[in-house]
Amino acid sequence: MADSIRYPGKVDLSSCEKEPIHIIGTSQAHGVIVAYDRKSSKITQIGENCKELFGISAEDLLGQGLESIFSKNVTQRITNSLKEDGVFDIEETEINGKKFIVIPQITSENLILDIELIDDKRESYDFQKELSSLLNTLTASRTAEELCNDAARITKSIFEYDRVMIYKFDEEWNGKVIAEEVNEGMESWLGLQYPASDIPKQARQLFLKNRVRAISDVNYSPVNIIPQISPVNNKPLDLTNSKLRGVSPIHIEYLQNMGVGASLTAALISNGKLWGLLACHHNTSKFINYYQRQTCEFLIQVFSNELSVKESGSFLSNIEKLDDLRVKLINQIQKKNSIKKGLSSARTKLTDFLNCSGAAIVLNGKIKLLGDTPEKKEVKHLIKSFLAKQNKNLFFTQNLRQFYPEAENFKETGSGILSVKLGQSDKDFLIWFRPEVIQTVEWGGNPENKATYDEERKRLTPRKSFEKWTEKLTGVADSWKDYEIRGASKLSESVSYVVLENQKKEIDILNEQVVDAHRELELFSHGLSHDLKAPLRGIDAYAHILKEDHYTDLQKEGQMAVDTILSSAEEMKNLIDDILSFAGVTNRDIHKNTNTTNTMIDDIFISFNTKSNYPDTEILVEAHMPKIIGDKRMLSQVWSNLIANALKYSEKSIKPKIEIGSEVRDRKTVYYIKDNGIGFDSKYNEEIFNLFSRYSGGDYQGTGIGLAIAKKIIEKHDGKIWAESKENCGATFYFFV
CATH class of the missing domain: 3.30.450.270 (PHY domain)
Structure with a gap:
């Protein structure tokens, strides 16, 4: 047997929470752990105390079947269960003249058997009989506090430990003794708190899987599992669910420092969470057999159910009150707007x-x-x-x-x-x-005196003093209850909904104002157009009369003046038309349909009479371009404006050239038109789409509105338009809808 525990493989014991207690590699001494490989049907690992309890050495059992330990009937029942549904009943059997109980647990690779000695001191029937009468008291408890006191008293009555405590965790996993039953003459620990480090995280997690944990003798010698590393998976044996799992040497020393000889600890669960522990201490060694542990498990299940009911009832009652208050507050908000x-x-x-x-x-x-x-x-x-x-x-x-x-x-x-x-x-x-709330907290020992690292033993050693240590806490308020946290969250949702509703109303009002403003702007634009075009028509008409009837009578300066009047009138007319077009795009509804892109482009080239007006320009159009979905009239205007620009700004190139095509980017069809004209500085890539923006100099006519109209139309289609260019290197315009 082992004098001290050596974990299989390299482990970090620099903090309690890093100690791998589920693969401790040892068992307690009152039983034998057997690992049975389901594939090979052989025993692969076993506690070395099998020689003492079974009269058979580990060497003789490793690699053998279960029949090397059990009778033929017991072996048959276990193997049949393994083949059928994996549901096992406990077995009572006799080995080497001693009575044992076989407690099976199945894992992904192994069947692990806890083979425990049976203690005949007290029959399980006596426990069940006594428990049934005491449970009536437990279920009759009216409050959680009364329930805890009754549970401590019942547990002490049944199991006869020297000290029984109900230990409740706070939000930071510190524990407080809230109920206690203790032998006369022993110091009471009621009201004492213990730091979270006393029961580290991995130990709390194991309690959720294996709810009852008994240590029969704190001073036992750990029993090594042979071999330490499984020949099946080259890993230490996982003893998470084993009732015989060895005890952390740190925890053993902790109990010894408290003066405890044996312990029984059970998880108290409320609404699926680890609420606290039922902790039983005995001053000397004390064995609790399987049936007694099952009785304890039944007891804590009843306790946990009652606790959940009481806490849920209180929780729901408080939630209802907060719901009523929430409704009042929301009604007040709506009433006062x-x-x-x-x-x-x-x-x-x-x-x-x-x-x-x-x-x-x-x-x-x-x-x-x-x-x-x-x-x-x-x-x-x-x-x-x-x-x-x-x-x-x-x-x-x-x-x-x-x-x-x-x-x-x-x-x-x-x-x-x-x-x-x-x-x-x-x-x-x-x-x-x-x-x-300035508080005086009584700790079971100074909470600052945590485990320290022992260089000689290469592991942590727990604190040694558990004398009452008083601490004055400042800067700490009363904790927030679960129902308060949930209530605040619900109120936030309700108020947020009101905020969104108010914002929606404001947006609706703004949208109505925008629609009205657009309508007024359109009326104003048409009115302004009429008012501007009327005198413009007069100017244009009289200028044409001058040119047709009196042009030859004028000197050269007069002729130039007439030509300037006519060209300026034409530019003014185009500018007014473009402004009206831009305003029309803003207010016009979209009527989407599927359009043949090539047909749309061909119609534009025909309307521009490109063969006659741009005879030197090479025009390349991708055949069978993907169809484009959108408002045909609007999209035709986009193509028209982009093609007009490409023709205009490439016309003076040595070999004018325009390319129109499409490509796929990020699963979107992107259309483009590329020319080899004068281009523009790339710093104007975005500004070129602004109203009245022109970066081509005075040699080219235009209003500076065409690209702004194109951008407006594309954005109305939830698309994007952009340009790439360098001066004297042409320009490429891209868009998708």
Whole structure:
């Protein structure tokens, strides 16, 4: 047997939470662990105490079948269950003249058997009979506190341990003894707290899988599993569900330092979470057999059910109250048509919703304080520096200093906070504050005296003192209850919905105003067009009369003046038409249909009479381009404006050339038109689409509106248009819809 535990392989024992207690590689001494490989039907690992308990050495059993340990009938029942449904019953059997109970657990590769000695001191029937009468008391408990006291008393009565405690975890996994039954003359530990490090994370996780854990003798010698590494998977044996699993040497030393000789610990579950522990201590060794542990498991199941019912009942009752308050607050908001007034100036206020000293309503960064709170500048800094940076919409703590050190400055009014965002905004919050509650906490030993590393043994050693140690806590508020957290979250959702509804109403009003403005702009544009075109028509008409009837009578300067009047009138007419076209695009509804792109482009070239007007320009158009979906009239205008620009700005090239085609980018059909004209500086890639933007100099006629119209149309189709160019290197325009 092992004098001390050596974990199989290299493990990190620098902290309690890193200790791999599920692969400890040892068992307790009152039974034998057997690992049976399901594929080979052979024993692959076994506790070395098999020689002492079975009278057969490990060497003689390894590689053999189960019949090397059990009778033919027992072996047959176990192997049949393994072949059929994997559901095993416990077996009582005799080996080497001793009575054992066989407790099977199945894993992905192994059948693990806990083969325990049977203690005949007390029959299970006696336990069940006594338990049935005591359970009536347990189920009759009216409150959670009464339930815990009854459970401690019943457990001590049945199992006769020297000390029985109900140990409840807080939010940080510190434990507090809230109920206790102890032998006369022993010091009471009722009310003492123990740090989370006393029961590390991996131990808490194991309690959820294996709810009852017994250590019969704290001073036992650990029994090695042979071999330590499985020949099947080259890993240590996983003993998560084994009742005989060896005990961490750190925990053994911890119990020895407490003066404990044996222990029984059971997980208390409430609503699926580890709520606390039933902890039983005995001053000397004490064996609890399988049936007694099953009785304990039944007891804690009843306790957990009753606890869940009581806590759920209280939770639901409080949730109903908060729902009523939430409805009142939302009604007030809607009645006053103001979130701030609805939460602060009506009969029911935000501070009435939760048990708090004060609250803050933060809307668009503006803060309204209610009750006793930190100063406005402190709340503003808290939001900007901390709350706005949180990833989650809800944040709560009873000790804000842990997360936000500046909270030390306002701990009297804001040691605890519960904050919810309204929607996704970092400027809208509801915040509740709680003041510090100066507390005197009695610990079972100084919580700062945690486990230390022993260089000689190459592992941690637990603290040695458990004398009552008193600590004065400041800067800590009362904790937030689950129902308060849920209630605050629901209120946030309701207020956020009101915010969205208000925003929607504002947007609807703005949209109506925009529609009215567009309608007025269109009327104004048409009116302005009429008013501008009327005198323009007169100017143009008289200028034509001058040219037709009196042109030859004029001197050269006069002829130039007439030509200038005619060209300026034409430019003015084109500008007015383009402005009207731009305004029309803004207000026009889209009528989408599927259009043949090549036909659309051919029609534009025909309308431009390109063969006659641009005889030297080479025009290449991709055959069978993908069809384009959208408003035919609008998209024709886009193609027309882009083609007109390409023809105009490439006309003076030595060999004018235009290419029109399509390509696929990011699963979108992108159309393009490329020319080899004068191009433009790439810094104007975006500005070129602005109204009246022209970067081509005075040698080319144009209003500077065509590209703005094209962009407007493409954006109305939820598409995108852009350009790529360099001066004197041509330009390429791309778009998709």
